[in-house]
Amino acid sequence: MKNLSPTEQINASTTHLDRLTPRQLARVLNAEDFNAARAVKKANREIAAAISLAAKTYQTKHKIIFVGAGTSGRLGVLEAAECVPTFSTCPTEIFGIIAGGKPAMFRAQEGAEDNAKQGAEDIRNTAAQDDFIIGITANGHTPYVLGALQQAKKLRAHTALISCNPEADTSHADIHIYLCTGPEALSGSTRLKAGTATKMALNAITTGAMALCGKTYGNLMVDVKPTNKKLVARAVRLIEQIARTDEKTAAKLLKNSGGKVKTAIVMHRKNLSRQEAQKKLNRANGFLGEIIDD
Numbered sequence: 001m002k003n004l005s006p007t008e009q010i011n012a013s014t015t016h017l018d019r020l021t022p023r024q025l026a027r028v029l030n031a032e033d034f035n036a037a038r039a040v041k042k043a044n045r046e047i048a049a050a051i052s053l054a055a056k057t058y059q060t061k062h063k064i065i066f067v068g069a070g071t072s073g074r075l076g077v078l079e080a081a082e083c084v085p086t087f088s089t090c091p092t093e094i095f096g097i098i099a100g101g102k103p104a105m106f107r108a109q110e111g112a113e114d115n116a117k118q119g120a121e122d123i124r125n126t127a128a129q130d131d132f133i134i135g136i137t138a139n140g141h142t143p144y145v146l147g148a149l150q151q152a153k154k155l156r157a158h159t160a161l162i163s164c165n166p167e168a169d170t171s172h173a174d175i176h177i178y179l180c181t182g183p184e185a186l187s188g189s190t191r192l193k194a195g196t197a198t199k200m201a202l203n204a205i206t207t208g209a210m211a212l213c214g215k216t217y218g219n220l221m222v223d224v225k226p227t228n229k230k231l232v233a234r235a236v237r238l239i240e241q242i243a244r245t246d247e248k249t250a251a252k253l254l255k256n257s258g259g260k261v262k263t264a265i266v267m268h269r270k271n272l273s274r275q276e277a278q279k280k281l282n283r284a285n286g287f288l289g290e291i292i293d294d
Contacts, residue, residue: 005139005165007190011183029192032185036197039164039179040204046177047201050134050160051208053175057132057158058093058213059285065127066096067148068136069113071191072162072198073098074105076136079202087206087215088225088260094206097122099144116147123151131157134205136198138190140168149173162201164194177201214286217242222261222288226254235261242292243268262288 014028040047057064066076077096083089099119100109112118127133133152135145140163149172152159161173170176179197186192210216215223220242226235232254239250243265250264257264257274266277269292284290 005141005167006180006182007138007164007184007194008188009183010187011185014185017185029185033193033196035181036179036193036200039181039193039197040200043177043179043201046175047204048208049175050177050205051212053132053158053160054205054209055212057130058089058209060130061093063092063127063131064094064209065123065131065133066136066202067098067119067123067133067145068096069099069142069144070104070108071195072136072138072142072145073100075195075199075202076134077105079199079206083206083210085225085227085231086221086223087210088223089210095126097126097148099142113142113144116143116150119144119147120151123148123155123157127152127155127157129156131155132160133157134160134162135173136162136202137168138164138194138198140165140170146172162198164190164197214284214288217262217288222265223286224261226259226261235259239264239268242288262286266291 020028054064066080068076077098080094080096083094084091098104100112103109104112123133133149135149137145146169149159149161153172159173160175160177161168161170162177164179164181166178168176179201181193181197184190184192184194220238222238224231224235226232235254236247236250238261239253240247243250245268253264253268257267262281263274263277265288266272266280267274280291
């Protein structure tokens with residue numbers, strides 16, 4: 001058992017899993033999930049390093065790429081996809097690659113994770129120097145991910161590895177975010193607390209990086225992309241609140257700004273045209289506070 005990844009080892013606290021009542025199951029599984037948050041806390045320093053590197057990568061107009069297989073791959077694709085509506089990023093700026101391609105998002109592609117050559121090929125076709133490649137593998141040894149990271153280093157890209165194994169292969173990783181989640185409640189099922197901790201780490205990296213890039217105002221989502229009724233309503237509320245105006249005026253400002261919350265706010269607060277407001281934001285590198293906080 002010593003040579004096994006912690007995620008493959010037997011959890012002594014859940015050996016009776018098949019004999020529990022539904023209420024007991026809920027409690028036991030929840031108790032194990034608390035380890036996910038603790039693991040992320042312990043990796044704070046490495047996550048901070050990844051936040052800084054991701055911010056620098058985005059600011060210099062290079063790509064942030066998540067790469068993984070199975071649950072890890074799906075989490076990376078999900079994280080990248082969520083950046084588009086939340087921070088108005090472009091799908092070509094932050095994106096995820098999963099072993100087995102798009103079909104693997106919905107159905108397991110057996111054997112895809114063992115193909116190191118394909119991992120390298122996928123990175124060769126998408127990455128370039130100074131991009132930031134974040135490999136995700138709970139056991140720390142997935143060939144597809146390691147092949148991708150090795151190729152990334154050949155391209156002189158920056159790299160990070162997120163794993164739940166202290167003995168992960170970090171030979172091609174600049175940063176190792178080790179999430180010490182321990183054995184799973186269901187042995188080997190890394191979609192449980194390993195997956196939860198991984199998503200928490202990814203959330204921190206993207207949110208932290210985007211905050212450093214001027215994509216937030218305080219804790220407000222001022223770069224939201226209003227692509228549905230819910231997000232339009234959120235955008236209007238943000239403009240109403242920060243621009244200090246009424247709902248009707250905020251809705252008009254959103255329309256006249258081309259659907260850009262920060263532009264709308266600057267237009268109103270500084271009495272500028274859409275073009276003038278956008279130029280002012282560009283000069284401030286997108287940081288709204290530098291313009292409206294007197």
